[in-house]
Amino acid sequence: MFSKLKFAHKVNLVAAVLLVLALSILTIRNYNAVKHEVHQNLSHGITEIATSVSGNIANWLNGKLSIVKSIAQSTDANADEDRIFDIVVQADTSGDFKNAYVGVEATGQFILDDPSIQLPPTFDARQRPWYSQVKKERLASFTQPYVDVTINQLLISAVAPIEKNGQFIGVAGGDILLDEIANIINDIEFLGLGYAYLVTDEGKILSHPDSQYVDKTTRDLLGFSPALTSEFIDVDESNQIVSFIPVKGISSVNWYLGVVLDQDKAYAPLAEARNDALIFGLISVILTIVLLNVVLTQLLRPVNQLSDAIKDISEGEGDLTKRLEVNSQDEIGELSRHFNGFIDTIHQSMIQVQSVSELLNMHIGQVRDSATNGIEMAEQQLACGTHVSASVTELTSSAREISANAATASGLTSSMQEHSQASVEVLGDNIESIDKLKGIMVESSVEIEKLSEETQNIGNILDVIKGVSAQTNLLALNAAIEAARAGEAGRGFSVVADEVRQLAQRTQDATQEIESMIENLQQGSETVVASMTENQRNSETSVELAHLAGDKMQQVIAALGDVDRENHSVASATEQQVNVIHSIDEDILQLMDLNQQGVTNLQQTTAACEDLQTAYQGLNELVSQFKV
Known part of the structure; x- marks a missing residue:
């Protein structure tokens, strides 16, 4: 786009751009300087006003605190209720408190300046937070702001300890409505740029021109929780800036004066300076372009003539x-x-070009004739090569088919070897399993023989038990006979002897049953031992037959390996023949490609000659346009 402009227009455009760039830099520098100065003046003025307001608030509150201290100083341990009442009434009048009062340590009594306020009989001033605060700190101070439920307004209390000779007597206090502080703040116009409100260090709003924000937080007012700093903070949603000036000179109170300014009004001088700079810059650019265009028109007149x-x-x-x-x-x-x-x-x-072009035209005709003859001979060679290539291709197909069949046979043989080898491995596993089974049967036979021996030992023990039971039965019979002889005196002994005899008889019967079962067990053991022996002989025979089968399978695998090697030899020889034939085919194809490339080159040469002929005609026409 720039390259299509006239030289004068380019000079005008470049000059305008440079001028705009220079004026922009100058304008931005001046704008920043003015902005800094406006910001400094604004910050200084607002800080002075806020400091003055905070000083007035501090003096006003400290005056209230001094009156509360005077209540404490005027009250002693011997003062009665009427005397204390007169003191708080006088303090309320001079300090304009909402209420003034005294809490007595000895009785918990709460003496209020307004007797119309009825308190519960159980009300104890010592239980109130403000009383506990003063008793703990023993210092005159202010409480945290709180809402009076009777009037639904924010207030604070100025409190001071009552002490005589180091003894804590009670607490004097006065309630202060924060509406009065709000009136002090609202009377300040802040250069007609905004307003101010009072806020605690925790962000709680104590006074605000809009009463709906009283007892709310700065987050509720601004939409975020700002840092309480004297630096200006932008409030994007309302196009405002806010600064927080600490209220100094008040003990136990950390308050800030939040100053809110309309950003457009505060920086109005800055916007005016910016607009003036833009107008001046635009006028300068227009005048520069007009004057430069007039000068360039005069300077470039000879160039235009040329x-x-x-x-x-x-x-x-x-x-x-x-x-x-x-x-x-x-x-x-x-x-x-x-x-x-x-x-x-x-x-x-141009004279030399005209002479050379005529000579070029003559040589182009000669080259074109030679290329035409070369194309005809190359096409004859290409036809012969095509016939030879077809024959070689048929021979290659036959050799590859033989090689493929040999490879297939080799694959089948290899597969048979693998299956045979797998059968040998399975047979080996069976032999190993039979050997393990044989060992287990031998161990079982030994254990069963041990069991037979143990049953024999149990039979011997049963023989002893039978002998003992027979002797016991005989002794019981003798005892019964002796008891019968004794008559009535041996009757009880006769009963016992009869019981013993019956017990011996039952023992003998049980022993016979056990003996019968042991005999059955011994017969079963002998049968199992005989069966295990027969199975052991059979397993040995199975192992011998399995080993014989494994040897035969190994012979089959060896024979298959010989067949596979022969197949590989046939396939390898056939593959060599295929490679040789393929090499011959590639050489023939390469010769045909070279021949075809030669034909293509000759055709391109012919086409180039035609192009040169056309170019010569165009060059001749071009040269003929000039008068030489």
Whole structure:
């Protein structure tokens, strides 16, 4: 786009851009300087006003605290209720408190300046938070702001300890409505740029021109919790800036004066300076472009005349005998002389081009005839090569088919070897399992023989038990006979002897049953031992037969390996033949490709000759346009 502009327009555009850039830098620098100055003046003025307001608030509250201290100083341990009442009434009048009062340590009594306020009989001043605060700190101070439920307004209490000779007697206090502080703050206009409100260090709003924000937080007012700093903070949603000035000089109170300013009004001088700079810059750019355009028109008039002369030469009949007139010694005259020299050079070159082009036309015809003859011979060679390549391709297919069949046979043989080897492995596993089974059967036979021996030992023990039970039965019979002889005196002994005899009989019967079962167990053990022995002989026979089968399978695997090697030899030899035939085919194809490439090159040469012929005609027409 820029390249299509005229030289004068380019100069105007570049000058305008440079001027705009310079004016922009100057404007931005001045804008920042003015902005800094406005910000400093605004910050200084607001700080002075806020400091003055905070000083007034501090003096006003400290005056209230001094009156509360005077209540404490005027009250002693011996003062009765009426005396204390008169003191708090006088303090309320002079300090304009909402209420003034005294809490007595000894009785918990709460003496209030307004007797119309009825308190519960159980009300104890010592249980109130403000009383506990003073008793603990023993210092005159202010309480945290709180809402009085009777009037639904924020207030604070100024409290002071009552002490005599180091003894704590009670607490004096006065309630202060924060509406009075709000009135002090609202009376300040802050240069007509905004307003102020009172806030605690925890962000709680104590006073605000809009009462709905009283007892709310700065987050509720601004939408976020700002840092309580004297630096200006932007409030984007309302186009405002806010600053927080600490209220100093009040003990036990950490309050800040939040100053809210309308950003447009506060920075109005800055916006005015910016607008003036933009208007001045626009006017400067327009005047510069107009003046520069007038000057360039005068300076470029000779150049335009030279351009018209060159246009006449270029758009005429191509007369290279024409020359420009040189009427000056300045840069324009130098340019005309150099242009005439350039035309002389072109004139001589065109004469040489005309001579060379005629010679070129003659050689193009000769090259074209030779290329046509070469194409005809190359096409005959290409037909012979195609026939030979087809024969070689058939031979290659046959050899590859033989090789594929040999490879298939080799694959089948390898597969049979693998299956046979797998069968040998399975057979080996069976032999190993039979061997393990044989060992287990031998161990089982040994254990069963041990069991037979143990049952024999149990039979011997049962023989002893039978002997003991027979003797016991005989002794019981003898005892019964002796008891019968004794008559009535041995009757009880006869009963016992009979019981013993019956017990011995039952023992003998049980022993016979156990003996019968042991005999059955011994017979079963002998049968199992015989069966295990027969199975052991059978397993040995199975192992021998399995080993014989394994040897036969190994012989089969060896035979298959020989067959596989023969197949590999056949496949390898056939593959070598295929490779040789393929190599011959590739050589023939390469010869055909070279022949085809030669034909293509000759065709391209012919086409190039045609192009050269066309180019010669165009060159001849171009040269004929010039008058040489």
